[in-house]
Amino acid sequence: MKEDQIYKDRRYKINELRAKHEKMTARERVKMAINFEEPDRIPIDNWMVPEIKKRCMNYWGCESEEELLAFLGVDVRDNYGPSYVGQSFKEFDDGTVADLWGVRRKVVTYGKGTPHEGIFKEVAWSPLEHMTTVEEINAYQGWPSPDWWDYSKMREECAYWHPEYFVLNKGDRLDRTAQLKPMMYLRGIEQTFIDLARNPKIVECIRDRIVNYFVEYNPKVFEAGGDEIDMFMMGDDMGGQRGPLISVEMWRRYFSDAFRKYCDITHKYGLKVMYHTCGDVYKLIPDFIENGLDCLQSLQPQATNMDIKRLKQEFGKDLSFQGGMDIQQILPLGTPEDVRKMVKYAADNAKKDGGYIFGTAHNIQADTPMENVAALFEGYHEYGVY
Amino acid sequence: MSTLKTLSEYVEQGKGTEAKSLAQKLLGENISPDTIIKEGIVTGLDAIGDKFAAFEAFVPELMVAALAAQEALEVLRPKMTHGTLHKTLGTVVIGTVEGDVHDVGKNIVAMMMEGGGFNVIDLGVDVPMAKFIKEVKYQEADILALSALYTPTRLAMKDTIQALIDEGIRGNIKVMVGGAPIDQAFCDLIGADGYAPDAPQAVKLAKRLMQ
Numbered sequence: 001m002k003e004d005q006i007y008k009d010r011r012y013k014i015n016e017l018r019a020k021h022e023k024m025t026a027r028e029r030v031k032m033a034i035n036f037e038e039p040d041r042i043p044i045d046n047w048m049v050p051e052i053k054k055r056c057m058n059y060w061g062c063e064s065e066e067e068l069l070a071f072l073g074v075d076v077r078d079n080y081g082p083s084y085v086g087q088s089f090k091e092f093d094d095g096t097v098a099d100l101w102g103v104r105r106k107v108v109t110y111g112k113g114t115p116h117e118g119i120f121k122e123v124a125w126s127p128l129e130h131m132t133t134v135e136e137i138n139a140y141q142g143w144p145s146p147d148w149w150d151y152s153k154m155r156e157e158c159a160y161w162h163p164e165y166f167v168l169n170k171g172d173r174l175d176r177t178a179q180l181k182p183m184m185y186l187r188g189i190e191q192t193f194i195d196l197a198r199n200p201k202i203v204e205c206i207r208d209r210i211v212n213y214f215v216e217y218n219p220k221v222f223e224a225g226g227d228e229i230d231m232f233m234m235g236d237d238m239g240g241q242r243g244p245l246i247s248v249e250m251w252r253r254y255f256s257d258a259f260r261k262y263c264d265i266t267h268k269y270g271l272k273v274m275y276h277t278c279g280d281v282y283k284l285i286p287d288f289i290e291n292g293l294d295c296l297q298s299l300q301p302q303a304t305n306m307d308i309k310r311l312k313q314e315f316g317k318d319l320s321f322q323g324g325m326d327i328q329q330i331l332p333l334g335t336p337e338d339v340r341k342m343v344k345y346a347a348d349n350a351k352k353d354g355g356y357i358f359g360t361a362h363n364i365q366a367d368t369p370m371e372n373v374a375a376l377f378e379g380y381h382e383y384g385v386y
Numbered sequence: 387m388s389t390l391k392t393l394s395e396y397v398e399q400g401k402g403t404e405a406k407s408l409a410q411k412l413l414g415e416n417i418s419p420d421t422i423i424k425e426g427i428v429t430g431l432d433a434i435g436d437k438f439a440a441f442e443a444f445v446p447e448l449m450v451a452a453l454a455a456q457e458a459l460e461v462l463r464p465k466m467t468h469g470t471l472h473k474t475l476g477t478v479v480i481g482t483v484e485g486d487v488h489d490v491g492k493n494i495v496a497m498m499m500e501g502g503g504f505n506v507i508d509l510g511v512d513v514p515m516a517k518f519i520k521e522v523k524y525q526e527a528d529i530l531a532l533s534a535l536y537t538p539t540r541l542a543m544k545d546t547i548q549a550l551i552d553e554g555i556r557g558n559i560k561v562m563v564g565g566a567p568i569d570q571a572f573c574d575l576i577g578a579d580g581y582a583p584d585a586p587q588a589v590k591l592a593k594r595l596m597q
Contacts, residue, residue: 108485108486108487108512109485110484110485110486110536110538110539110542111485111538111539111541111542112484112485114541116538116541118538120536122487122488189490190449190490190493193445193446193449193450193490194446194449194450194453196446197400197446197447197449197450198400198450240445240566241566241583242583242584243441243444244444245444245445246444246445246446247443247444250444250446283441302567302569327537328537328566328567329567329569329571329572332537332538333572333575365536365537365538366538367537367538367541
């Protein structure tokens with residue numbers, strides 16, 4: 001940590017609040033929360049784009065990401081799973097690079113020349129997009145194998161954070177356990193929606209290939225990590241800004257079986273399941289619970305029906321929550337006071353009986369002013385106390 | 387008239403092949419493309435739009451209905467461009483702003499607008515500001531429709547509106563904005579003329595802006 005006075009002054013409030021309120025390790029804190037007990041304060045998870053991470057490090061005088069997370073009192077540490085040792089990802093002349101599924105991605109820069117400039121890796125080519133039959137899809141050569149991973153270092157990597165921190169195995173964003181998302185990458189988003197309405201056999205075929213992969217891969221991950229993994233996270237976006245992307249009936253028809261399977265496998269290893277989805281999934285929540293979900297992640301407050309107060313009241317006995325901080329309006333466009341109000345609202349309405357972890361509804365984006373990021377973390381430590 | 391109703395049902399149910407061949411048949415019966423669009427295609431799209439608003443239909447159903455409308459329009463298009471009877475509701479230049487490559491929402495909006503009777507020029511994704519300005523001028527567009535998925539990329543919408551002002555053409559064109567991080571407050575903040583939360587409402591908004 002840099003010790004110049006300016007950084008010390010900036011760190012003062014968070015340090016003071018933490019010294020006053022914290023009475024247990026981060027790991028103990030999160031474990032209590034997900035088991036519906038009240039710890040010393042609401043645990044904190046952190047999602048940020050790299051550009052914001054860098055800005056935070058500069059602002060608070062942290063010399064590494066590890067230092068930043070430790071200073072901010074972030075309780076959860078991410079584990080991205082085993083190391084990839086399969087064939088190297090092919091690079092193409094057009095600058096695209098193939099990923100695990102053979103989907104080609106390219107780097108897209110936004111906000112060129114502005115203070116909020118950053119990059120996203122976007123899908124540039126979907127290998128199954130123009131296929132028209134199940135046979136063609138089955139003949140695709142790019143289906144991944146769980147053998148493409150070296151699981152041997154996982155345990156050690158997770159153990160690095162213990163006993164202090166809570167380790168969440170979440171995989172890489174592109175390899176995260178899911179059903180619809182890889183389908184969209186492989187087939188293209190539009191074609192996937194068309195398939196869902198018109199081509200059930202193609203949907204089932206692609207889904208089964210994806211599910212079979214994760215059903216084989218995840219047990220290897222859990223065995224490798226052993227009790228050094230504290231929780232598992234899968235993620236599949238099922239919500240839009242104003243409602244689920246697909247009907248509840250369609251979710252049940254295509255996705256509920258494997259959702260349950262993913263949860264069952266995880267529970268067999270004594271782990272709880274966190275599930276990330278953006279958007280309004282209110283109507284799907286009873287099905288998530290029925291199929292084994294323990295913790296719902298994101299709670300995008302700008303989406304309809306995702307008000308944390310209501311979700312806690314209606315589902316808080318069966319489901320714990322992580323998220324709820326708005327990255328679409330309040331963090332980028334609001335004032336620090338708006339940010340504090342948002343944190344207080346979530347804390348006041350979700351902390352009772354545990355079952356809540358602070359977090360943003362997705363990565364804090366590069367257009368967020370630093371004073372709002374500071375207000376967010378100061379708010380966490382101020383209002384999260386039990 | 388009953389066959390026009392059937393066409394609207396095919397569109398609503400996303401039956402593209404059926405919609406296409408029925409549109410062909412109706413043309414053969416000397417029904418004008420205008421009538422086929424208004425009483426067949428638009429009626430079908432309105433119906434699925436209403437269901438979408440009522441949560442009785444979702445993105446897949448909306449997508450295939452828009453696709454079916456497009457498929458029917460393919461048959462009508464040659465007659466539309468050559469006929470004197472046909473008049474579009476207006477010209478819309480649409481695209482996803484620079485730095486953003488997400489186009490699913492934008493594509494559904496474009497398809498439904500086209501089905502709804504607009505002449506739609508889709509510039510695609512990651513569209514530089516200068517290209518929007520050039521096309522708006524060249525096409526003598528009535529509406530510029532801008533889409534973005536991310537909060538940082540949506541800032542390009544504001545710059546595009548400023549560019550329209552700098553070019554002295556802001557008064558000649560309506561600007562509508564949409565995408566996940568957009569709401570009415572953001573629309574007002576950047577001085578756009580309208581915001582719609584989904585494709586069916588975007589078509590309604592475009593019609594309103596043309597009045």
